[in-house]
Amino acid sequence: MSTASSESLLAIILFVAFSLLLMIVCYEMKKHLHIPVAPSLLIFGLLIRIIGPHIGQMGEVVTQVKLIDHELISLVFFPILIFEASFSGDWYTIKKEIWQIIPLATTVVIGCTILNGVALRFIFGYEYDWDQLYVLGVILSATDHIAVDSLLKDIYAPDKLETLISGETMFNEATVLVLFKILVSNTSGLAGFADSLKEFSRLAFGGFGMGIGSAIVMGLVIRRILNDFYIETNLALILAYLLFWVCDMTVIHVSGALALVSYGLFMSAYGKTLISPSIEERLHEFIEIWSRNIESIVFIIAGLLFADIAIYRSNELVDKDYYVLFLMFPLSYIIRGIVLLCHYPALRYLGYGMTWKDLVFMTFAGMKGVISTALVLMAYHNEEIEETFRPIIGYLGIGTAWLSIIAGGVVSRIIVRTLGLEDLTDVQENMLAGVTKALVEISEAKIEELHSEKDLKLISWDRVLELAGPYPLVRSILKKSKVGQQVLRENPEDFESHHLLKRFSEKFSLSKNSLATEMRRRYLTTLKGIYWHQFEEGLCHGEASLILIDSCNISLDKESEPMHDWVVVRKLVYKDSAMQFWSKLSRLYVIGKIFRRFIYKRIILAYDSANNFIKCHEETEKLIDEMEIDIDKNVFEEVMREAHEQVKLCEEFMNIYIIDCYPEVLAEVQTKRCCKLLLYSQRELISEVYENGLIKELEYESLIKAIDASIRTVTFQGIPPMPILRDVLFNRFTGATLQEINLLLSKITEKVYKPCEILYLEGYPANGAFLIIRGRVLEKSTWISQELIIGNIVGVQHLLEEFAEKYTSTATAITSTVVAHIPKEILEFEGFVEDMYTEAAEELILLNRERYNLKDAQEKHILRVMGASIVKVFEKGKRCFFPDGGFLMKGKGYNELKNWVVKPSNKPREMLERSIILMFPKDFRYSWEKNVTMSEVFKRFCVKITNDTIARKDVKVEDLSMINESKLDDTMMLMVNENPQAFSIKFKSVVPQY
Structure with a gap:
C-alpha cells in the first residue's frame, strides 16, 4: 500500500473515531440542554471544517472526507439505515395500512418532487435542466425515519397514526432512492418519461423480488443457528449490505433500497422468531447502535460540506441562494400539504382511515434528516450533476434538513398539542388514576417496611417523602393532565396522595361501554x-x-366488540376441512408419510398455541388485577367473563382435538418444553455465577457450550413419526402373525368421524366393530356407559357369534375420531381370537349377568375383576389348571363344568373341545366360599385388595365393613397406579351411571 493510501485510510479511521466521540458529546448535551442531536452534529462538522486544517492530521481528514466517492457513500450509509427502519417496524399495522402507505410513498413523493422542481424553476428562477431541478426536488421530498421516530418519542399520538407515519417514511426512503437514481442517470429529459416509468417499475419490482428471495434464504439459514450472538447478528447485518450491493452495484441493477425494505419487513414479521430468543433483543440493540453511529457520521460530514460551500466556496453561490433556503423550507411543507390534501379523499377510507387532524399532523411530520443529507452527499460527488448546481443542492439540501430537524420538530409538537392528538381520553386518565393508586399503595407499604428496619434509624423520613414519596409521584402525574392541573389548582394545600387521586377520579363521568372498551384494550395489549x-x-x-x-391485534381492531381472540387463533391453527383433507392424503401408500408429518406439525402448533393461550390469559388477568387497573369492578368482571369464555373454548378444543386424539404429540411437546425450561434456567444460572466471579471464563465457556449443545439437540430434534395403520395393528394385536396382520389390513377400512357423529345405533344390523386410532368414543345403552380411547375396540362384542346380528349399544364420537372398521371375519384368524375375547370380556359379562350369577353385582366390581383377569384359549384334549377359577366364554370346557362358572381347583382338567376361558386373578380363590353368591365373591375380592393395599401403606383397618364406597374407589385406583401391569388389559374409562 502506498504512503498516500495509508494516510488516507488513517484519516478516515481518525474521522470515524472523532465523529463517534462527538456523537457522545451531543447526546449528553441533549440530556442536559435539550438540544437536538442532529443540529449539534452539523455544527460540529462545520467547526471541523473551519479549525481542522490548522490541527495536525485533521487537515488530511478534511481533505479525504471531501473526496468520498458517491458510490461509497451509498454502500456504507444506506443499507443499515433502511434495514433498521424496516426491521423495527410493526408488520401487522403496516400490513393493515399498506394501501395508505403505497400512495404516500409513491404518488405523494412523485407529486412533491415535481412541485418542488416547478417551484425552483418558476418561483425562484433556477434555469437548470428539469432533471437537475427534480434531483433537488426529490431530496427535499425525502423524509427520515430517525428524525420521525425521535419526534414520535416526544409526543403521544395514536399508535395507528404513528405506525402510518413510520411506514410512509420507511417506504418513502426507498422510493426516493429509486427516483434519485433514475433522475441522475436520465439524459433524455421529459421526453423519456415512459422509459423512466418502465425503469422505475423494473427497479421497484426487481428489488422487492430480490428482498423476498434473500429473506427466505436468511430464514432457512438462521433458524439452524442457536444462541450465537456473533453469528446471528453478523449474518443479519452482512446480508443487508450484500443484498444492497448485489442489487445496486452489479449487473442485476434493481433497487437495493426496496430489496432491503422487503427483507427488513420479513425479519420484522417472521424472521425475529427465527432468531434465538436470548439473542433477539440484543440484535435489535446492536443494529440500532450501528444505525445511530452511521447517522452521526453523515451529519458531521454534511456539516463539514455545508461549511465548505457556505464559507470557503461562497463565490459559487449568489445572494439569492442564501434567502431561498428560508423560503424553500416552509414552501416544501406547503407543497407536501397540498399533495396530501389531493390524496385525502382516498386516504380517509383506506387502512384504518384518516381524519383531517391526522392529515395536518402528517404534513408537518414529514421531517428531513439523515436520508436527505446522505442524498445531498451523493449528488454533490456525482459527476452526472452539473458542477455549478452541486453547491446549490448541497446548501439547500443540508440547510433544509437542518431547519426541518430544529423548526419542524417544534412546529409538529405544537400542532399535535393544538389539535389534541395526544390528549388522553377520560377513560385513559381514569385508568391512569387507578394505576397510580396501586403504585402509591405499593410505595406506602415499602416505606412502612423500611420504617421497621433496625439499621435505618438515621433516615430523614421528611426528606425521603419529599423526594421519593407518593405525593411527588401523584403531583408529577397530575401535572401532565389538564384535569389533573385543575385538581392541583383547586387543592393547593392538599398534600395527601389518596385525596388528590380521589378528587381526580371524581372529575370524570364515564359510560360503561367506554370503560369496557378501554379495559379490553389494556387487557389485549398486556x-x-x-x-x-x-x-x-x-x-x-x-x-x-x-x-x-x-x-390480539385482530381483536384490538374491534376492541368495542366482545373478546374473540381464541376464535381467531382457532381459524389460524386448525381448520376442520383442511385437516380431514390432509388426513385422507396421509393414508396414501407412497406419499402418505409426508402428509402425516405435516399433520403432526399442525397439531404441535395447535397445542403450543392453545397451551400458551390459556397460561398467558391467566397471567394477564392476575397482572391487571394486582395493578388495580380494574377501576370499575363490574366492568372488569364483564371483560374477564369474555376472556374466560375464550379460555373455555380453547380448553374444549384441546380436549377434543389434541389431548384425546394425539397423546403422543402432547407428550412430545411437553417433554421438549420441560427440557428447554430446565436448560435455559441452567444457562441463566451459569451466567449469573460467572458474572459474580465464582467461575473462570474457561469454565463458563465449557458449561455454556455443553448446555447450548443440549438446547440445540432438543430444538432441532425431529418430531415423532405419525403411526400408520399397519404399525397400530402390530402394536395392538401382539399375538397375530405378519400374514394375519396383512390379511386383516386387506379387509379393514379407516373412517373419520366428527364430534357427536354416530358410529352405529343400537338395534341396527351389526357389521363389525371399530378400533380407535385417534379420539374418544362414548358407548352407551341401558346396560353400559363407557368412554373408549385410543387402542380400544368399540362394539367389540359384536364380533362374537352370539352378538353378531344387531348392535346392543349406540356409539358416538366425543372428539374428532379416526377408527379402523374391523369386519366379523377377524375371528377366523387364530392370532386375533384371544385379543378379541380379552377386549370383549367386560361387555360379554355385563350382557350375561344372569348366566354368570352376577345379577346383583355392582358394575365397578365387575370391571375391576375383569381388568385384573386374563383370557386364554385352550385346545381340545389339553389338560389345564384353574387354581383361582374363571368364566367360560366359549366352548364346553371339561366334564365337571355344569354351568358357565369355573370353580377354583388344583386338579387338572381335560378340555372336551376348543374353549375360551377368562381366568380370575391370583388369590381370587380366597374370596370364594360355599353358599356365597358370585356377586358377593366379587365384592369380597375387591375389598380384600383394598385392605391389602392399605396395609402395605401402614394404615390399620380394624373393620373392613367400615370401608365406604368412595374409600374403596380411591384405594383401587391407588392399586392400579402401583401395579399397572396387572391392569394393562383394558384402556377403558367407565362413565358412572346415575
Whole structure:
C-alpha cells in the first residue's frame, strides 16, 4: 500500500473515531440542554471544517472526507439505515395500512418532487435542466425515519397514526432512492418519461423480488443457528449490505433500497422468531447502535460540506441562494400539504382511515434528516450533476434538513398539542388514576417496611417523602393532565396522595361501554406483551407466538366488540376441512408419510398455541388485577367473563382435538418444553455465577457450550413419526402373525368421524366393530356407559357369534375420531381370537349377568375383576389348571363344568373341545366360599385388595365393613397406579351411571 493510501485510510479511521466521540458529546448535551442531536452534529462538522486544517492530521481528514466517492457513500450509509427502519417496524399495522402507505410513498413523493422542481424553476428562477431541478426536488421530498421516530418519542399520538407515519417514511426512503437514481442517470429529459416509468417499475419490482428471495434464504439459514450472538447478528447485518450491493452495484441493477425494505419487513414479521430468543433483543440493540453511529457520521460530514460551500466556496453561490433556503423550507411543507390534501379523499377510507387532524399532523411530520443529507452527499460527488448546481443542492439540501430537524420538530409538537392528538381520553386518565393508586399503595407499604428496619434509624423520613414519596409521584402525574392541573389548582394545600387521586377520579363521568372498551384494550395489549415474553423465555414456538400476537391485534381492531381472540387463533391453527383433507392424503401408500408429518406439525402448533393461550390469559388477568387497573369492578368482571369464555373454548378444543386424539404429540411437546425450561434456567444460572466471579471464563465457556449443545439437540430434534395403520395393528394385536396382520389390513377400512357423529345405533344390523386410532368414543345403552380411547375396540362384542346380528349399544364420537372398521371375519384368524375375547370380556359379562350369577353385582366390581383377569384359549384334549377359577366364554370346557362358572381347583382338567376361558386373578380363590353368591365373591375380592393395599401403606383397618364406597374407589385406583401391569388389559374409562 502506498504512503498516500495509508494516510488516507488513517484519516478516515481518525474521522470515524472523532465523529463517534462527538456523537457522545451531543447526546449528553441533549440530556442536559435539550438540544437536538442532529443540529449539534452539523455544527460540529462545520467547526471541523473551519479549525481542522490548522490541527495536525485533521487537515488530511478534511481533505479525504471531501473526496468520498458517491458510490461509497451509498454502500456504507444506506443499507443499515433502511434495514433498521424496516426491521423495527410493526408488520401487522403496516400490513393493515399498506394501501395508505403505497400512495404516500409513491404518488405523494412523485407529486412533491415535481412541485418542488416547478417551484425552483418558476418561483425562484433556477434555469437548470428539469432533471437537475427534480434531483433537488426529490431530496427535499425525502423524509427520515430517525428524525420521525425521535419526534414520535416526544409526543403521544395514536399508535395507528404513528405506525402510518413510520411506514410512509420507511417506504418513502426507498422510493426516493429509486427516483434519485433514475433522475441522475436520465439524459433524455421529459421526453423519456415512459422509459423512466418502465425503469422505475423494473427497479421497484426487481428489488422487492430480490428482498423476498434473500429473506427466505436468511430464514432457512438462521433458524439452524442457536444462541450465537456473533453469528446471528453478523449474518443479519452482512446480508443487508450484500443484498444492497448485489442489487445496486452489479449487473442485476434493481433497487437495493426496496430489496432491503422487503427483507427488513420479513425479519420484522417472521424472521425475529427465527432468531434465538436470548439473542433477539440484543440484535435489535446492536443494529440500532450501528444505525445511530452511521447517522452521526453523515451529519458531521454534511456539516463539514455545508461549511465548505457556505464559507470557503461562497463565490459559487449568489445572494439569492442564501434567502431561498428560508423560503424553500416552509414552501416544501406547503407543497407536501397540498399533495396530501389531493390524496385525502382516498386516504380517509383506506387502512384504518384518516381524519383531517391526522392529515395536518402528517404534513408537518414529514421531517428531513439523515436520508436527505446522505442524498445531498451523493449528488454533490456525482459527476452526472452539473458542477455549478452541486453547491446549490448541497446548501439547500443540508440547510433544509437542518431547519426541518430544529423548526419542524417544534412546529409538529405544537400542532399535535393544538389539535389534541395526544390528549388522553377520560377513560385513559381514569385508568391512569387507578394505576397510580396501586403504585402509591405499593410505595406506602415499602416505606412502612423500611420504617421497621433496625439499621435505618438515621433516615430523614421528611426528606425521603419529599423526594421519593407518593405525593411527588401523584403531583408529577397530575401535572401532565389538564384535569389533573385543575385538581392541583383547586387543592393547593392538599398534600395527601389518596385525596388528590380521589378528587381526580371524581372529575370524570364515564359510560360503561367506554370503560369496557378501554379495559379490553389494556387487557389485549398486556396479553400481547406476555405472549412475546413467553417466546423470549423459550416457552412458546416462534410461529405460535406470532399467531397469538396477531389474535390480539385482530381483536384490538374491534376492541368495542366482545373478546374473540381464541376464535381467531382457532381459524389460524386448525381448520376442520383442511385437516380431514390432509388426513385422507396421509393414508396414501407412497406419499402418505409426508402428509402425516405435516399433520403432526399442525397439531404441535395447535397445542403450543392453545397451551400458551390459556397460561398467558391467566397471567394477564392476575397482572391487571394486582395493578388495580380494574377501576370499575363490574366492568372488569364483564371483560374477564369474555376472556374466560375464550379460555373455555380453547380448553374444549384441546380436549377434543389434541389431548384425546394425539397423546403422543402432547407428550412430545411437553417433554421438549420441560427440557428447554430446565436448560435455559441452567444457562441463566451459569451466567449469573460467572458474572459474580465464582467461575473462570474457561469454565463458563465449557458449561455454556455443553448446555447450548443440549438446547440445540432438543430444538432441532425431529418430531415423532405419525403411526400408520399397519404399525397400530402390530402394536395392538401382539399375538397375530405378519400374514394375519396383512390379511386383516386387506379387509379393514379407516373412517373419520366428527364430534357427536354416530358410529352405529343400537338395534341396527351389526357389521363389525371399530378400533380407535385417534379420539374418544362414548358407548352407551341401558346396560353400559363407557368412554373408549385410543387402542380400544368399540362394539367389540359384536364380533362374537352370539352378538353378531344387531348392535346392543349406540356409539358416538366425543372428539374428532379416526377408527379402523374391523369386519366379523377377524375371528377366523387364530392370532386375533384371544385379543378379541380379552377386549370383549367386560361387555360379554355385563350382557350375561344372569348366566354368570352376577345379577346383583355392582358394575365397578365387575370391571375391576375383569381388568385384573386374563383370557386364554385352550385346545381340545389339553389338560389345564384353574387354581383361582374363571368364566367360560366359549366352548364346553371339561366334564365337571355344569354351568358357565369355573370353580377354583388344583386338579387338572381335560378340555372336551376348543374353549375360551377368562381366568380370575391370583388369590381370587380366597374370596370364594360355599353358599356365597358370585356377586358377593366379587365384592369380597375387591375389598380384600383394598385392605391389602392399605396395609402395605401402614394404615390399620380394624373393620373392613367400615370401608365406604368412595374409600374403596380411591384405594383401587391407588392399586392400579402401583401395579399397572396387572391392569394393562383394558384402556377403558367407565362413565358412572346415575
